[in-house]
Amino acid sequence: MNRLDFKNDQELISQLRKGSPVAFQALFEKYSSKIYRFSVSYLKTESDAEEIVQEVFLKLWENRSRLKSGTSFQSYLFTVALNDIRKNFLKKTRENKFYFEIFETLSAEDPDLETRTDFGSLLAKLDSLIEQLPPRRKEIFIKKKKEEQAVAEIALEMGISPKTVENQITEAMKFLKKSFEADQISGMLFYFLVIS
Amino acid sequence: MERKIDFRIIKNYTEGKYSFRDFKLIIGWFEDYSYRSEIEAALQKHWDELPLQHTETEKDLSQVFERLQKQIMNDKPVFTLRQRVVQFYARTAAVLLLPLLCYAIYTLFPGKVPPQTAAIEIYSPLGARTRFQLPDGSNGWLNSGAHLSYISDFEKERQVKLSGEAFFDVVHHAQKPFVVTTPQLKIEVLGTKFNVAAPEGESFTEVVLAEGKVRLTGRTADFSQLLDPDEKFVFDQQKKRGEITRVNAAQLTAWKDGILIFRNEPLEEVFKRLGRWYNVRFELDNEQLRSYRFRATFENETVEEVVRLIALTVPISWEMQERVMSPDGIWSPKIIQVKLKDNIPKQEGKR
Numbered sequence: 001m002n003r004l005d006f007k008n009d010q011e012l013i014s015q016l017r018k019g020s021p022v023a024f025q026a027l028f029e030k031y032s033s034k035i036y037r038f039s040v041s042y043l044k045t046e047s048d049a050e051e052i053v054q055e056v057f058l059k060l061w062e063n064r065s066r067l068k069s070g071t072s073f074q075s076y077l078f079t080v081a082l083n084d085i086r087k088n089f090l091k092k093t094r095e096n097k098f099y100f101e102i103f104e105t106l107s108a109e110d111p112d113l114e115t116r117t118d119f120g121s122l123l124a125k126l127d128s129l130i131e132q133l134p135p136r137r138k139e140i141f142i143k144k145k146k147e148e149q150a151v152a153e154i155a156l157e158m159g160i161s162p163k164t165v166e167n168q169i170t171e172a173m174k175f176l177k178k179s180f181e182a183d184q185i186s187g188m189l190f191y192f193l194v195i196s
Numbered sequence: 197m198e199r200k201i202d203f204r205i206i207k208n209y210t211e212g213k214y215s216f217r218d219f220k221l222i223i224g225w226f227e228d229y230s231y232r233s234e235i236e237a238a239l240q241k242h243w244d245e246l247p248l249q250h251t252e253t254e255k256d257l258s259q260v261f262e263r264l265q266k267q268i269m270n271d272k273p274v275f276t277l278r279q280r281v282v283q284f285y286a287r288t289a290a291v292l293l294l295p296l297l298c299y300a301i302y303t304l305f306p307g308k309v310p311p312q313t314a315a316i317e318i319y320s321p322l323g324a325r326t327r328f329q330l331p332d333g334s335n336g337w338l339n340s341g342a343h344l345s346y347i348s349d350f351e352k353e354r355q356v357k358l359s360g361e362a363f364f365d366v367v368h369h370a371q372k373p374f375v376v377t378t379p380q381l382k383i384e385v386l387g388t389k390f391n392v393a394a395p396e397g398e399s400f401t402e403v404v405l406a407e408g409k410v411r412l413t414g415r416t417a418d419f420s421q422l423l424d425p426d427e428k429f430v431f432d433q434q435k436k437r438g439e440i441t442r443v444n445a446a447q448l449t450a451w452k453d454g455i456l457i458f459r460n461e462p463l464e465e466v467f468k469r470l471g472r473w474y475n476v477r478f479e480l481d482n483e484q485l486r487s488y489r490f491r492a493t494f495e496n497e498t499v500e501e502v503v504r505l506i507a508l509t510v511p512i513s514w515e516m517q518e519r520v521m522s523p524d525g526i527w528s529p530k531i532i533q534v535k536l537k538d539n540i541p542k543q544e545g546k547r
Contacts, residue, residue, distance in 0.1 A: 021268075021323055022499065022500070025261070025498060031248070033248070033257065034246055034247070034248050037250060038243055041209075041210035041211070042209075046255075050259075050260050053257060053260050054263060054264055054267075057260075057264055058267055058268075059267055061264070074243075078239075081243075082240075085239075086235075090226060093227075094535050100219075100220070103216050114215060114216045114217050115215045115216075115217055115218060116216070117208075117214060117215045117217045118423065119218070119219055122213055122216070155505050164448060187382055
């Protein structure tokens with residue numbers, strides 16, 4: 001709807017300090033989009049970026065009485081957003097550690113995987129490939145790679161021999177490797193066809 | 197080990213062009229404390245270059261704002277340590293006292309312990325709408341500042357008390373009428389959809405029926421009246437009488453969906469509804485102004501924007517008085533004084 005930029009930041013902030021929800025909403029309308037676009041470019045998922053927007057503004061509201069009028073409001077937003085983005089980025093990195101370990105293994109044999117500049121889509125592809133594994137194989141693979149369980153433990157838990165566990169993991173890795181190779185060949189083929 | 201971070205890699209990363217190797221570098225920079233200020237500088241540069249508004253399709257963040265509003269509304273008051281300690285002891289004492297109290301009641305009034313009927317209250321914060329659901333499955337919306345209460349054995353008697361504005365969608369139950377009482381009216385229904393506005397501090401109560409049938413009975417005046425769909429009943433406390441007019445119920449109940457619709461309505465009526473919506477008191481000083489007809493639909497605008505938009509079609513100027521806190525800590529509502537503009541074209545509303 002029509003956005004009327006009728007108040008400057010200082011005015012809005014002095015009203016926010018007094019607890020004005022209207023000023024809070026005006027600031028949200030003015031700055032939320034920038035914070036969102038900034039966050040999504042580092043965190044790469046919409047829900048994470050939305051979370052940052054929410055956290056930044058929640059902190060703004062909670063600290064409204066301590067806001068200083070002299071300093072730039074934009075640099076205040078930046079500082080809060082940066083801290084939240086850093087935290088979220090590191091948390092996500094820890095959660096996704098097993099994806100990176102798989103890529104480490106795969107790129108040891110296929111160095112191209114390490115330098116292809118579409119790593120974002122490679123990650124998405126890996127995720128969907130794991131989903132495509134037969135249910136039992138997938139379960140074993142996740143237990144080993146993501147939950148970092150020992151082979152013997154998985155074998156005991158699932159009532160199968162350690163050998164079977166190892167075989168399942170080898171098969172899964174083989175499947176991933178093959179799929180990425182095929183992907184690359186078709187990519188090259190595409191490149192070849194388009195160029196020639 | 198290299199001590200400098202490569203801004204280009206980060207820039208490409210933000211644009212989605214990055215390899216596994218780049219990504220590992222970036223993770224390292226974020227993790228390693230010695231890169232902290234450099235990372236900050238790189239991101240600061242990016243932030244400074246980013247425009248406020250995006251030219252292409254803008255991401256809709258209204259849901260994020262709604263979540264925020266809810267979080268903010270639930271803001272718990274902050275207690276000091278001393279208060280917390282006192283609270284802790286008070287609570288503990290209350291818990292310890294309870295069995296004693298029960299025993300006392302039991303021995304002092306054998307067999308006469310009253311049934312436990314606690315009142316349940318729903319309060320809609322100022323400037324927000326609140327959805328409610330009742331134990332019988334009936335539901336609805338409370339408008340800004342409205343207050344609804346009922347007793348816990350609601351299933352036996354479907355009775356609620358209301359102050360402020362609410363929309364009800366009542367589940368049909370032939371044996372158990374649903375009764376809404378406001379300070380001035382009693383509204384009895386079997387199963388319908390209707391809107392009641394009994395604003396605190398106002399001398400009128402308004403009922404709009406969307407579906408079904410309701411019976412209205414006066415509490416301060418002696419009357420009984422049936423209402424049909426698309427009829428509006430306004431009871432005037434000063435004149436002690438009510439009046440029925442034909443209306444479009446869908447328009448008058450659209451507030452529950454976050455939309456305000458006005459179709460050829462007198463300005464007085466428009467400001468009355470806007471006031472309820474935004475928790476603002478409009479003061480019109482001109483009789484002629486009250487009867488100006490107005491037509492518009494508002495959705496998600498701030499009150500300032502709405503008044504500005506009205507001023508585009510109606511010759512008004514306005515002045516806004518900020519809320520002030522009285523010595524007892526209660527905020528007065530925001531007051532907007534609306535005046536008829538002089539014939540000489542002057543500047544728009546002063547602020």
